[in-house]
Amino acid sequence: MNIKIALFAGLADRIGASSLDFAYPQPELQQVTATQLKEALAAAYPAASTLIDASFVAVNQEYAAGDAVITEHDEVALIPPVSGGENAAEDGESQAEGDLYVITEEPISAEEVSRKVITPAHGASLAFIGTTREWTEGRRTVHLEYEAYVPMALAKLRQIGAELGEKWPGTRCAISHRIGRVGLAEISVVIAVSAPHRDSCYEASRYAIERLKQIVPIWKKEIWEDGSEWKGHGLGPWNPSVPGTYSSVR
Template sequence: MNAEPQTLTILLFAGLRQRAGTDALSLPLAGPGAVTVAALRRQIAAAHPDLAADLNHCRVAVDQAFVDEDAEVRAGQEVALIPPVSGGHDGPQAKPVDLRGERSRLCDAPLALAEVIAAVEHRGAGGVATFTGNVREHSRGKRVRYLEYEAYAPMAVAKMDEIALGVEAEFPGARVAVAHRVGHLEIGESAVVIAASAAHRDEAFRACRAVIERLKQDVPIWKREVDSEGEAWIGQGP
């Protein structure tokens, strides 16, 4: 008997999801066993030519970890196409979001700076540096109405933890906590809050800056900016 063809489910986010009109693609594997990420890209482009141009700008995650082009993918694994961060969200989150990691939190409720400060304060901390990223009213010469954030939630929490723990390892004695919001944000609301403590102020400042810079590069959170003239997918953080 011939075996049933195996399929992969590929998760889509932000602008890619909006253009495809779905949050996931079901794709039969081109051959038995595993396929490489590079081959999977070609197969997606052939099956969905309207997405082909965008695929070149996407990273691929397998089981919530970024992988190289020669990595192998098998049926049953969780595959996601990750557009450049940040991007956006085309409506409210499907269900309430509140995920916590070892050093991080992702939620759709208003953020509290005091919460991340409390997570890093201790008797040996001579300095505590914080960063708060708020939704601003004007951007790129236009008046912003609101922002929409979405996330590949479990991977976002894992990456925020990875970044925070990595920064702590670079700055001995530092402690880091980060929280990011998803969903609909009005002008003045906070999208991200970060706190970093250390024995001295210089290490605290440097640790806090390192976290926000890396968060904008590697955490799968996207935002859509809605202004008085329409909407746009934004490639930088808050």
């Protein structure tokens, strides 16, 4: 059985390819589990085994449990810890749902993203703006590079918007995220939220930021004067399959 697997960020660097046509070592099998696939990949690529073990398998653009069944007809990706559809338009943007959720290689306007959520029915709006910081733990960053599994990233951004609507009814959300090179003080992400009242607006904005870091397959590479490194999730054990709860991210 041959399984085509998309790879990203540090995992692609470690293995030396952005995708694999992986021949599962038991060719007579017609299906395997996500756990079995990771074990076979770790055995085939021992230098990347630690990162493979920390990664999640995505099947058809959804995070898969260890016992999830995979066939050679599925769209499979191996998702390393994240930082943080194929709808790429000719102008370099990928967008969905009336442009509420955008992944783009172009500069982002915070004002433009904020305008998407402002409505006469709401009395509060907030915009979280993430920018490239020059100094981190004594090392000078020259610029950042972002990579995304674009179709799944857009689906997860839409999921965040749906979760906000369930937890804080009436909330409106728009998220734009850069990919590619992002220079110092340039905007990498804008998360705009509006709500009828300020309390729910503050809470929903914080929730959206933390969920983006938890479940959206976007990776950040820090480029320093003397080297570079892919940065993954930095908030403890990474498990994107866990449902989001506000109490867990406060």
